[in-house]
Amino acid sequence: MTHLQFNLDFEKIKQEVVQSDLNDVIKSSIILLFNEYMEMERNQYMKNAPHERDGDRQDYRNGYYERDLVLNVGKVKLKVPRTRNGGFSTKIFEKYKRCDKAFLLSMLEMVINGVSTRKVTKVVEQLCGEKVSKSMVSELTKKLDPIVKKWAQRSLKQNYYNYIFVDAMYIKVREYHRVVSKAVYIALGVNSEDKREILGFKVANTESKETWGEFFQSLKARGLQSPKMIISDAHEGLKAAIMESFLNTSWQRCTVHFLRNIITTMPKKGSKEARDHLKEIFKAPNERISRMLKDEFIEKYDSDNRYAKAIKTLDAGYEDAIQFYAEDKDTHVHIRTTNVLERLNSEIRRRENVIRIFPNVDSAFRLIGAVLMDYEEEVDIGGKRFFYREKN
Structure with missing residues (x-):
């Protein structure tokens, strides 16, 4: 993917910040950023700067047209560059046209599930600055169904x-x-x-x-x-x-589920020390220390009938709960739960x-x-x- 380098007019952004509320600041910044990005896209397509003479040019700059883009912060109006032959096309709208699929789908499901269109429209208008009609919801569903299904059925052969x-x-x-x-x-x-x-x-x-x-x-x-x-x-x-x-x-x-299973069999009062001991068993730096802590727990509470079921549960499931010790130490904290x-x-x-x-x-x-x-x-x-x- 090609990366474009460009500079923003930060004085202009600062002026917008002083004169606007937070939501307007975000919108103004996005407009400045996207407009500048599209300008750089057109320059790259033209392979020359504005007003630069080039006998080999294949196309000419032809001003701008306005187009709305709906984002979660609201609707913004952009100046889209164009060329005389129509060969230039910005990638901005392709990148952001999906916006937040899950958010829009939530709105869609509200309509289907019986929430009034009026209420849904009000919610969406407050969040996005746009009203949602039933026809828009229907079109959205048609476009998203094949996308989700294709992703859910993609091949897994590329990676192990x-x-x-x-x-x-x-x-x-x-x-x-x-x-x-x-x-x-x-x-x-x-x-x-x-x-x-x-x-x-x-x-x-x-x-x-x-x-x-x-x-x-x-x-x-x-x-x-x-x-x-x-x-x-x-x-x-x-x-x-x-x-x-x-x-x-x-x-x-x-180990989180396993500890929960053990702790539910223990007395609720006066068992904090025992609970802390249990947790240390599975936070031990290696298997040897973990086994030592486990044996100490059993030896310490074996004579207390209140902990008989906890000891039995620990003993029965311990081996399955320490398999992570066989893997690299750097992975332990992530793969044990x-x-x-x-x-x-x-x-x-x-x-x-x-x-x-x-x-x-x-x-x-x-x-x-x-x-x-x-x-x-x-x-x-x-x-x-x-x-x-x-x-x-």
């Missing part, structure tokens, strides 16, 4: 994923005049370059071994290879599906709260897919990596 995080969240969907619960399966991978990528998602009727198996098979059909490790909670159906679907893959039980997916689920939930109840499964797939696409575009951008590797 060392670690895969999987989890399920639950949503409400209207079905046959009833409101029912649906499971949303999500898989996030970390590839050999330590970059995160959303591998896939599925909206299913239940969370079971069979549906998890179908989800994994769909990922494999798209080219996914067995990873080094899969990180998840201890749902029995999920565990069984992982074992059957991915041979020679270790399973890391999320499913926190990375919990944050992603929170982002989905934030958008889903606008709707509360999806009118059908297709609308749920559409919105969640749009949110995941937006999330993937923002995560680990540039040279950023998921793991911080200490230099030798």
